[in-house]
Amino acid sequence: xxxxxxxxxxxxxxxxxxxxxxxxxxxxxxxxxxxxxxxxxxxxxxxxxxxxxxxxxxxxxxxxxxxxxxxxxxxxxxxxxxxxxxxxxxxxxxxxxxxxxxxxxxxxxxxxxxxxxxxxxxxxxxxxxxxxxxxxxxxxxxxxxxxxxxxxxxxxxxxxxxxxxxxxxxxxxxxxxxxxxxxxxxxxxxxxxxxxxxxxxxxxxxxxxxxxxxxxxxxxxxxxxxxxxxxxxxxxxxxxxxxxxxxxxxxxxxxxxxxxxxxxxxxxxxxxxxxxxxxxxxxxxxxxxxxxxxxxxxxxxxxxxxxxxxxxxxxxxxxxxxxxxxxxxxxxxxxxxxxxxxxxxxxxxxxxxxxxxxxxxxxxxxxxxxxxxxxxxxxxxxxxxxxxxxxxxxxxxxxxxxxxxxxxxxxxxxxxxxxxxxxxxxxxxxxxxxxxxxxxxxxxxxxxxxxxxxxxxxxxxxxxxxxxxxxxxxxxx
Amino acid sequence: xxxxxxxxxxxxxxxxxxxxxxxxxxxxxxxxxxxxxxxxxxxxxxxxxxxxxxxxxxxxxxxxxxxxxxxxxxxxxxxxxxxxxxxxxxxxxxxxxxxxxxxxxxxxxxxxxxxxxxxxxxxxxxxxxxxxxxxxxxxxxxxxxxxxxxxxxxxxxxxxxxxxxx
Numbered sequence: 001x002x003x004x005x006x007x008x009x010x011x012x013x014x015x016x017x018x019x020x021x022x023x024x025x026x027x028x029x030x031x032x033x034x035x036x037x038x039x040x041x042x043x044x045x046x047x048x049x050x051x052x053x054x055x056x057x058x059x060x061x062x063x064x065x066x067x068x069x070x071x072x073x074x075x076x077x078x079x080x081x082x083x084x085x086x087x088x089x090x091x092x093x094x095x096x097x098x099x100x101x102x103x104x105x106x107x108x109x110x111x112x113x114x115x116x117x118x119x120x121x122x123x124x125x126x127x128x129x130x131x132x133x134x135x136x137x138x139x140x141x142x143x144x145x146x147x148x149x150x151x152x153x154x155x156x157x158x159x160x161x162x163x164x165x166x167x168x169x170x171x172x173x174x175x176x177x178x179x180x181x182x183x184x185x186x187x188x189x190x191x192x193x194x195x196x197x198x199x200x201x202x203x204x205x206x207x208x209x210x211x212x213x214x215x216x217x218x219x220x221x222x223x224x225x226x227x228x229x230x231x232x233x234x235x236x237x238x239x240x241x242x243x244x245x246x247x248x249x250x251x252x253x254x255x256x257x258x259x260x261x262x263x264x265x266x267x268x269x270x271x272x273x274x275x276x277x278x279x280x281x282x283x284x285x286x287x288x289x290x291x292x293x294x295x296x297x298x299x300x301x302x303x304x305x306x307x308x309x310x311x312x313x314x315x316x317x318x319x320x321x322x323x324x325x326x327x328x329x330x331x332x333x334x335x336x337x338x339x340x341x342x343x344x345x346x347x348x349x350x351x352x353x354x355x356x357x358x359x360x361x362x363x364x365x366x367x368x369x370x371x372x373x374x375x376x377x378x379x380x381x382x383x384x385x386x387x388x389x390x391x392x393x394x395x396x397x398x399x400x401x402x403x404x405x406x407x408x409x410x411x412x413x414x415x416x417x418x419x420x421x422x423x424x425x426x427x428x429x430x431x432x433x434x435x436x437x438x439x440x441x442x443x444x445x446x447x448x449x450x451x452x453x454x455x456x457x458x459x460x461x462x463x464x465x466x467x468x469x470x471x472x473x474x475x476x477x
Numbered sequence: 478x479x480x481x482x483x484x485x486x487x488x489x490x491x492x493x494x495x496x497x498x499x500x501x502x503x504x505x506x507x508x509x510x511x512x513x514x515x516x517x518x519x520x521x522x523x524x525x526x527x528x529x530x531x532x533x534x535x536x537x538x539x540x541x542x543x544x545x546x547x548x549x550x551x552x553x554x555x556x557x558x559x560x561x562x563x564x565x566x567x568x569x570x571x572x573x574x575x576x577x578x579x580x581x582x583x584x585x586x587x588x589x590x591x592x593x594x595x596x597x598x599x600x601x602x603x604x605x606x607x608x609x610x611x612x613x614x615x616x617x618x619x620x621x622x623x624x625x626x627x628x629x630x631x632x633x634x635x636x637x638x639x640x641x642x643x
Contacts, residue, residue, distance in 0.1 A: 033611055034511045034512070034610060034611030035610055035611040038511075038609075038610050038611065157546060157550060163553060165550040165553065165554075168547035168550065168551065168568060168569060168572060169565055169568045173572075174568070174571045174572065174575075177571070177572055177575040177576070178571075178575055180579075181575040181576070181578055181579040184579060184582075184583075185578060185579065185582045188582055188583070188586055189582075192586060192589070195595075196512075196609070199609050200609045200610070202609075203606035203607075203608075203609045203610065204606070204609075204610070215598065216598065219590075219595045219596035219597070219598070220595060220596050220597035220598045220599065221595065222509060222597075222604050222608070223509045223510055223511060223608050223609050224507050224508065224509055225507065225508040225509075225510070225517060225518065225521050225523065226507070226523075226592075226593055226594070227593040227595070228510070228513040228518075229518065229523055229526050230526045230528050230588070230589050230592040230593040231513075231589060231593065232513055232526070233525070233526035233528040233529060233589075234526075234528045234585050234586065234588060234589035237528065237529060237532040237581075237585045238582055238585055238586070240532075241532070241536070241578050241581050241582045241585070242578075242582070244574075244578065245575075245578045248571075248574060248575070248578075252571060252575075452511070452512050452513075453512075455511055455512035456512045456513065460487075460488040460512075460514060461486055461487045461488065461611070462487050462488060462489045463487050463489055463490060463635065
């Protein structure tokens, strides 16, 4: 969106027209004019057979999860493999995983916007949509984890006849505020960014019903100078407000653990460790989604290899922060001289949970080091495969944080094991189905690339360009 | 609302029209562009948006409310532990921060809607669907006797189409 930054000169040193916003040196050489942007981005909105198949699979997965949940409500939480002391497991692991996935969207759309990182322009809409649907998915898990899920609203402070309120000193109540705020602000940010694009759809759709829907959703947006002026300022402030929110939400989620006096959890490193991990996993999911999309939709000249290269560098950086956090945890465990800490960390890495810990270490710390190679950063097949490993590794990171700590607390008589059941896996698959169902519905109804922002980096038409083009055509004749 | 609508293909022609119209008496000029453009914004020379004030006031209200609600609730059941004060401001800062962001963001959106006059679902006069695609528009609200001069100015500046509306 337009900023208050000073504009580029009308013509650069080479006489070529320059973009009118400060988005670095971002250029799209294969995009000639605004009309091409509108035409190409809206042309992919027609549903295809492959899309229907994908959507059906997603809905099938979601129904599987819903069926497992109904079974759990009937039978009780025991069917999810819970028994003391492990009373938090796959559901909370998946909750933290999905909240983490939701972090890259706001990082890319808000933080990189404030930093004027040009490569965000063509990937941010996809990441923002991913954020909203990932947080919607995450929000299901605390409810799934309740014995009586229909009482979930008890966590929200509202006056009622007994004057009983939630405990504001509890991290679980902080979570409610953090997640609901994050969901509301992310969805608002997405919708406000969509307004000009909805106006484009309203003006170009030929179906009268869809036209009416887009007209209502676009709120009568007309691309006037007044609208753009206030829009640019509102977008800037929304980005400024969303930026600390990105950092705070996963910090608050980490307090769920760090506030408890449990080995492996009670650590001040948790907030930055969780935030870095969240951004890392979110970028992994962005790769998982955007690499197939740019191929299927023919958007390779919008989401260029340079954009993927820049995102891969961010992925490498966050992987190294996460790796540093893992090593710091091990070091502090050893340096503490505390026997319980020694025993706990040994059990986590070489004992009962070695397999989960090594999946985590290899996927999150070792494999991303391949991104030091520029060749691999620009290899979309490798980036896609790596992103799947990152998703796997980050799910296991949360598993390694939660389950080993609960199953191996201070007293040996408390030590136990944990075995996930088919209900856990069905609900986990259902969460992926739920997420991809919404995502697939979005990509065929609304533009997955931000039309108006892409236009901002395409040089606008000028008289000299038109004149030069007509001379060129004339000369050719 | 009567006026003249000029349609342009190039941004510099649009800017030239805005500058030329400044020298003529008219009630108001609205410029449509498919994407925000600094040269148009400079030519219009509009004041800085006041949306920032909505963000500030909303954020402050949210922060205050975020402290007030847990303090009020704590004092409803004043269970003193170890002689410490019942409200505990450090955890309440988390609630306050979240509500500051939430209400600040929603106020910013309210500021956008109020100042940009949205929603306005009456797309009647002074607009063309091509303005959201790749072309520019200049809508000049004027009296019927001024329309001829405005039309001439828009044509001279490079408009590809000029029409009187309604």
